[in-house]
Amino acid sequence: MLTALLFDLDGTLTDTDTLHLQAFRQLLNEHDGRELTQAQFDAQVSGRANGQLFAELFAGASPEQCQALADRKEALFRSLSPALQPLPGLLRLLDYANTSGMGICVVTNAPRLNAQHMLGAMGLAERFQHVVVADELARPKPDPLPYLTGLQHLNAEAGQALAFEDSLPGIAAAHAAGIFTVGVATTQTPERLMAAGAGLVIDDFEAPALWALLAKRVEAS
Known part of the structure; x- marks a missing residue:
């Protein structure tokens, strides 16, 4: 059944992946001038939960710093997506x-x-x-x-x-x-x-x- x-x-x-890629690119550029390619995003970022992902992306940052960076990235994503199409x-x-x-x-x-x-x-x-x-x-x-x-x-x-x-x-x-x-x-x-x-x-x-x-x-x- x-x-x-x-x-x-x-x-x-x-x-929404294009919007998430834009948000990650803006965050990384703001943080330390890093770039993120489409291939890197597809292989290392897409579909993953923020906890382990941000610990990897920002090695050496404290859990509190990683959470703040994750919050910033998600706020960027939401600002880029006021309307979405199913x-x-x-x-x-x-x-x-x-x-x-x-x-x-x-x-x-x-x-x-x-x-x-x-x-x-x-x-x-x-x-x-x-x-x-x-x-x-x-x-x-x-x-x-x-x-x-x-x-x-x-x-x-x-x-x-x-x-x-x-x-x-x-x-x-x-x-x-x-x-x-x-x-x-x-x-x-x-x-x-x-x-x-x-x-x-x-x-x-x-x-x-x-x-x-x-x-x-x-x-x-």
């Missing part, structure tokens, strides 16, 4: 889930302020029953804990769910939680998403392969 859909946020509900087909999928009685949940490595901002900027703040923020848990993605927590919120088993992810840490987390994971190819190549554990890769939520999968899962239930 398919009873639950779990969604990453950045790069999955809306394509990925094509997302509203159709959310309507389908609602009509079918499926639970839906956001599972994100983003801070809660960002999650609230982004859902509001897309006009989706009222659409999600639960928002799981990895920073508020013991372990972020790529650990499966955020997705296991999302399943608990929805009273669903892994076999009853689909997860949607665009990043390699996110794919790894959902796959490790035992959830069939749909990779969204906004930030990574289909090949890398499949290698990380995606069972299907789509460009957006209008993909015929996604709707065929949904029909198959619902019919099987």
Whole structure:
């Protein structure tokens, strides 16, 4: 039975990586004149939680300094994203889930302020029953804990769910939680998403392969 859909946020509900890259570039330039290439961002930054990431980016900084830098970066991101567009087909999928009685949940490595901002900027703040923020848990993605927590919120088993992810840490987390994971190819190549554990890769939520999968899962239930 398919009873639950779990969604990453950045790069999955809306394509925000370009804005995050801009924010990181501005922060690094302000801090010590460093540059950040697209390739470095894709390989080292995209999809990761801020805790370990900022400790690596600013080696030698205290935890308090790293938190202040992370707060500055996220404030820059929010200033760059007053309005955001949902990925094509997302509203159709959310309507389908609602009509079918499926639970839906956001599972994100983003801070809660960002999650609230982004859902509001897309006009989706009222659409999600639960928002799981990895920073508020013991372990972020790529650990499966955020997705296991999302399943608990929805009273669903892994076999009853689909997860949607665009990043390699996110794919790894959902796959490790035992959830069939749909990779969204906004930030990574289909090949890398499949290698990380995606069972299907789509460009957006209008993909015929996604709707065929949904029909198959619902019919099987």
